Amino acid sequence: MNAPFPSPLSANPDLEAKPARRVIPIATAKPMGHNRTQKKRIAFQLAFFTLFILAPVFDILRYDLDAGHAWLLGMEWRLGMDDFVAGRIGALEAGANVMLRLFVPILVGAAAFLWVSWKWGRLYCGWLCPHFSVVETINKLMQKASGKPSVWIREPLPPWKADGTPWRADARWWLIVVPAAAFFAFLWAVVFLTYLLPPAEVYGNLVGGTLTRNQTIFLTAATCALSVEFLFARHLFCRYACAVGLFQSLAWMSNRNAMVVGFQRKRAADCANCLPDRQSACDAVCPMRLTPRNIKRLMFTCTQCAQCVEACEQSQRANPQGPLLQWVSNEAARQNEAGFRSGKER
Template sequence: MNDARQRQRLAFQLGFFALFLLAPVFNLFRYDLDAGHAWLLGFEWRLGLDEFLAGRIGASEAAANVLLRLFLPLFAGAAVFLLIARRWGRLYCGWLCPHFSVVEAINGLMMRASGKPSLWEREALPPWQADGSPRQYSPGWWLLVVPATVVFAFAWAVIFLTYLLPPAEVYGNLWQGTPTRNQALFIGAFTTLLSLEFLFARHLFCRYACAVGLFQSLVWMGNRDAMVVGFQRSRGNDCNRCLPERQSACDMACPMRLNPRNIKRHMFTCTQCAQCLSACATSQRDNPGGPLLLWVKDAAARQNEAGFRPGKQDRTGD
């Protein structure tokens, strides 16, 4: 069940990344700086200001065009997006966001290189997988970490440029090795900045700098009935048998470096990726009572929300 959930999540991430890549190519969504208008679902999307500047319509009609063609769609889309977040949390981040996909990929590479998912982790994580098998790492993986990060950053820079300029021009110039000066400057600067962000600050960006994630978290925190990771506190003693030396598989699984059994306000940036649930289910696979972590909502979210953060010396829940 949990492996199936993670495979499903990966399929959603890959599908959305393909959409992120191909949307400009098929004019599904982009703004063309050369043409001076946007594209939406294959059609030109104009605000109707050209007619106003040419004197063919008045100020009131121009204002109505801006309201109906820009602000109304934006507000409607934002409202739907936040209503989803209010009910299910940062679902976009954990299941669709291309940036979070990169976060997870680089986390995995760094784990293989150093035993730590981030450069800012104080110590290497305990050397066990969720199923209790040894976790292996080797410094030789650093030879892949940095190049992979630069490749991710370069790909993002090029894709972002296609949202501003005709994709055929951007990809054609790159293929021929003849990007314009401005294109080369954009790609070079953006690749450098993203490489630094992916290497050193990807978690910090997701937790503190991403406006999309922040607004999702705010509306989610305001709804006490929203879906949240719940912990069966009455079975806290089972955590002692999770991994050797009373370590917790769920703590090691979170790509945002959160403690999944903590209270909701300390899970502000939870992305609902369910990796902690999968790790718990794997580590408790032989437990007749099943996993201790599960998604809960509505009244159960109020009653069964994770309510404490056990220390290393006390994981009994007593």
């Protein structure tokens, strides 16, 4: 409010009215509708997962160890060092080739990637990353089997969906959890190998049962390691070990205007009856096991998947004031963080 409401004090010149505190409300985003955002996000994840598998097959991106050069968009990508070794070009020209063909594309791509992260956060993780799509898939399967999305969580999740309908865990889902983790691990191992060797050779040897000794060792070791990771350390890897995610988070944290999940703290009491037994729907759905209503620095690994936002929409669908969580940015993002600080001071 830019000016205080009229007060009887204004009629008395001896009394001086205190100026009203200027409040900038957190702007709310227009609700996307039930599951509309998640359908879009899953479509992006499926498309990028497909690209991840097929990129080596169509020479969109891969490095051929046998040929000693990379492939990019169907064309051979060489650094020009063969001409230098053969004496056809000098050291200066060879250095320029390496700079223009290797370092410049990497730096430009990294700059664009970090700019997106600086403005919108870990969108790559939540909307594209093939690893995170596996994380979410196995999380949901494990939750159906045990009531918990991870073996490291002590207490099971609330037995309620965001819309208030009950659900129950069923141990028979374990018959799908373990094979799914092993399947994804083997698929990833094969795809990784096609990024290093000709895909026709890898898939041909796999189908014909003629894998070489080195190929067999690689696929076996990678499948075992990834199976353990998918079963026991999925979101832990995303939170603590993924360098791609770390740099996105650092860029995001450096921008106070970046997009965040905003929380209307003045309506925090509405969270008390979000689910039966005084539990919160947004906490239950976060695949990174974060508390979405928290301050930004404690949401360091947020992937902007918007599952908490949509869970809040569903749980508050009968509330005329609407949901308490929404994506905010710019001044609204600053005020969202200021609200946490002022609340702590009070």
